[in-house]
Amino acid sequence: MLRFAVRRLLLLVPILLGLSILVFVWIRALPGGPAQALLGERATPETVAQIERQYGLDEPVHVQYWKYIQRTAEFDLGTSVTSRRPVKDELAERFPATIELSLAAMIFSVVFGIPLGFIAAKRYGTWLDHTSLVASLIGISIPIFFLAILLKYVFAVKLGLLPTVGRASVLIDFSHPTKFYVLDAILAGNLEALWDVLKHLILPAVALGSIPLAIIARITRAAVLDVQNEDYVRVARAKGLAPREVDTRHILRNALLPIMTIIGLQTGLLLSGAVLTETVFAWPGMGTWLVGAIRARDFPVLQGGILFVALVFVLVNLVVDLAYALVNPRIRVS
Amino acid sequence: MHVSCVDSAFAAREGGHISVAQVEAREVQLEAPSGLWNEAWRRLRRNPAAIVGFVLVSIFVVTAVFAPLVAPYGPLEQGLEGGRLDFASPSWSHPFGLDPLGRDLFSRVVYGARYSLLIGVVSVAIGLSIGMVIGAVAGYLGRWFDSVLMRLMDIMLAIPGLLLAIGIVAALGPGLIQIMAAVGATQIPIFARLLRGSILATRETDYVLAARAVGVKGRRVLASHILPNSLSPVIVQGTLALATAIIDVAGLGFLGLGPQDPSTPEWGTMLTDTTRYLQTAPFLALIPGAAIVVSVLGFNLIGDGLREALDPKFRGRA
Numbered sequence: 001m002l003r004f005a006v007r008r009l010l011l012l013v014p015i016l017l018g019l020s021i022l023v024f025v026w027i028r029a030l031p032g033g034p035a036q037a038l039l040g041e042r043a044t045p046e047t048v049a050q051i052e053r054q055y056g057l058d059e060p061v062h063v064q065y066w067k068y069i070q071r072t073a074e075f076d077l078g079t080s081v082t083s084r085r086p087v088k089d090e091l092a093e094r095f096p097a098t099i100e101l102s103l104a105a106m107i108f109s110v111v112f113g114i115p116l117g118f119i120a121a122k123r124y125g126t127w128l129d130h131t132s133l134v135a136s137l138i139g140i141s142i143p144i145f146f147l148a149i150l151l152k153y154v155f156a157v158k159l160g161l162l163p164t165v166g167r168a169s170v171l172i173d174f175s176h177p178t179k180f181y182v183l184d185a186i187l188a189g190n191l192e193a194l195w196d197v198l199k200h201l202i203l204p205a206v207a208l209g210s211i212p213l214a215i216i217a218r219i220t221r222a223a224v225l226d227v228q229n230e231d232y233v234r235v236a237r238a239k240g241l242a243p244r245e246v247d248t249r250h251i252l253r254n255a256l257l258p259i260m261t262i263i264g265l266q267t268g269l270l271l272s273g274a275v276l277t278e279t280v281f282a283w284p285g286m287g288t289w290l291v292g293a294i295r296a297r298d299f300p301v302l303q304g305g306i307l308f309v310a311l312v313f314v315l316v317n318l319v320v321d322l323a324y325a326l327v328n329p330r331i332r333v334s
Numbered sequence: 335m336h337v338s339c340v341d342s343a344f345a346a347r348e349g350g351h352i353s354v355a356q357v358e359a360r361e362v363q364l365e366a367p368s369g370l371w372n373e374a375w376r377r378l379r380r381n382p383a384a385i386v387g388f389v390l391v392s393i394f395v396v397t398a399v400f401a402p403l404v405a406p407y408g409p410l411e412q413g414l415e416g417g418r419l420d421f422a423s424p425s426w427s428h429p430f431g432l433d434p435l436g437r438d439l440f441s442r443v444v445y446g447a448r449y450s451l452l453i454g455v456v457s458v459a460i461g462l463s464i465g466m467v468i469g470a471v472a473g474y475l476g477r478w479f480d481s482v483l484m485r486l487m488d489i490m491l492a493i494p495g496l497l498l499a500i501g502i503v504a505a506l507g508p509g510l511i512q513i514m515a516a517v518g519a520t521q522i523p524i525f526a527r528l529l530r531g532s533i534l535a536t537r538e539t540d541y542v543l544a545a546r547a548v549g550v551k552g553r554r555v556l557a558s559h560i561l562p563n564s565l566s567p568v569i570v571q572g573t574l575a576l577a578t579a580i581i582d583v584a585g586l587g588f589l590g591l592g593p594q595d596p597s598t599p600e601w602g603t604m605l606t607d608t609t610r611y612l613q614t615a616p617f618l619a620l621i622p623g624a625a626i627v628v629s630v631l632g633f634n635l636i637g638d639g640l641r642e643a644l645d646p647k648f649r650g651r652a
Binding site for chain 1: 493497500503507581585590613616626
């Protein structure tokens with residue numbers, strides 16, 4: 001197990017280097033060059049040259065790359081063109097927002113998805129099962145931003161139960177040491193703030209987590225159906241084990257394997273969904289930040305942001321792989 | 335069995351005379367094995383979900399193609415009736431209401447179908463053509479080509495579709511052509527893998543080996559033997575890819591990365607600024623969104639139905 005983990009960790013280094021090269025090349029692969037795109041209509045030969053000097057774009061490519069690597073290693077990701085703030089500071093604010101949202105969405109989808117799938121499998125063939133299949137089919141046909149708009153309309157506008165935008169009400173003040181608002185509210189011991197933050201979190205988390213929920217429920221159903229017919233389940237039942245015990249000790253435990261793989265694969269879905277959901281709820285996370293940067297052609301932000309997102313993605317995949325290897329011993333020998 | 339019942343009925347009608355030859359002839363007639371396509375079509379026809387999907391997709395395609403005939407107004411026409419150049423709720427003259435610039439929403443949604451269909455089809459066409467070439471090269475040439483190309487495809491598949499598309503648009507800049515290219519690019523690895531798998535599977539079959547033994551050239555083997563057998567998964571995947579493409583394009587439009595001219599009646603773009611109107615004019619957001627859901631659902635239903643209908647595991651049954 002340890003060898004497996006070390007091997008995977010060592011692979012990180014070339015992956016990171018490859019990523020940095022990709023991002024570096026990608027920024028410069030723009031039609032007209034980054035300076036041109038940045039200036040847009042104001043691009044004259046003089047201004048373009050000036051921008052190029054300012055950002056060091058007129059130096060040879062390998063020099064640029066080396067400087068880029070050096071600066072990144074020192075965590076200097078440049079300054080945002082739109083906000084004039086260091087990219088690293090904005091990242092430190094935006095990233096926890098997205099993580100909080102994604103975590104909440106993941107918890108929602110797992111907590112509700114697995115039981116739903118399990119029940120659907122147990123009641124195979126009944127109206128409940130068929131309804132859940134239809135629901136998941138509709139679920140994958142709804143664009144996530146439309147679902148977010150629908151939820152917002154029903155719960156915030158029509159019913160007025162929940163707030164519509166942002167992470168917290170501006171009226172409630174509390175300090176944010178960790179930038180994870182839920183954590184901060186708890187640390188500050190401010191219950192009113194905690195409730196407010198949670199209320200703001202519910203709708204976006206539900207919107208973001210609904211498609212993973214549909215997928216997890218469907219996979220759970222399939223996995224439980226498969227496992228139910230295995231011999232060891234039949235033996236357990238024949239032995240006289242209580243149905244509850246059969247369910248937990250044998251069925252769920254073995255069905256958990258494919259479910260875990262799927263949960264791990266959801267990170268990608270969550271990331272892409274986060275971009276859309278954040279826009280609907282004006283959630284100040286990485287999604288809204290990066291999309292705004294694309295429209296404003298803010299390259300320092302794009303460069304730093306995309307590298308960071310790619311890094312997180314790779315790390316999460318690594319953790320998921322390790323966790324899966326932990327649970328399924330067969331993987332470790334391959 | 336069927337044959338005997340029918341035959342006894344026939345025999346009874348014709349006065350009881352029936353020869354063995356006639357029986358056998360009728361047997362062959364009644365039990366003639368149908369081709370994959372006939373069987374698939376029959377199974378598809380009996381699948382209620384697939385029929386619903388077919389209806390939805392037909393409505394979508396007809397609306398898109400015949401948009402000028404279906405829509406009562408042009409997509410850019412601003413109604414100056416009553417002196418108002420503002421949004422309005424659904425009414426008899428405007429079944430979906432008016433958007434904030436006084437344009438008929440029904441007409442805009444109808445014309446929007448054109449954009450969704452166009453962008454969807456073009457993106458899938460890009461993905462399919464390039465993907466199939468890559469898959470064919472990788473599958474047929476094997477070894478080094480295979481490893482390198484498939485690694486590349488794996489990397490592309492590892493990144494979630496929308497993010498990859500956003501990344502490409504970030505490099506190319508926002509715009510209609512750009513989102514077509516971006517979404518098309520995200521479809522490439524799927525088709526590449528599909529075709530490579532098909533080729534690897536059929537490469538070692540007897541009929542291909544026989545063809546090559548006889549001396550049929552590689553290219554002809556590919557074209558005449560391997561490709562036709564790969565057709566059905568490609569069709570299924572193409573339909574499902576169209577569904578994904580429509581969603582991704584709408585997503586990019588919603589983020590403001592699509593057609594930059596705000597008057598373009600693209601469904602996703604129509605949803606961009608409507609969140610602030612939810613209180614006063616919810617239909618502005620709900621209706622284009624519903625249009626997206628209905629079209630995508632149609633393609634998903636047909637795709638699922640096709641997948642079941644073409645599944646070789648069911649051949650020779652019902």
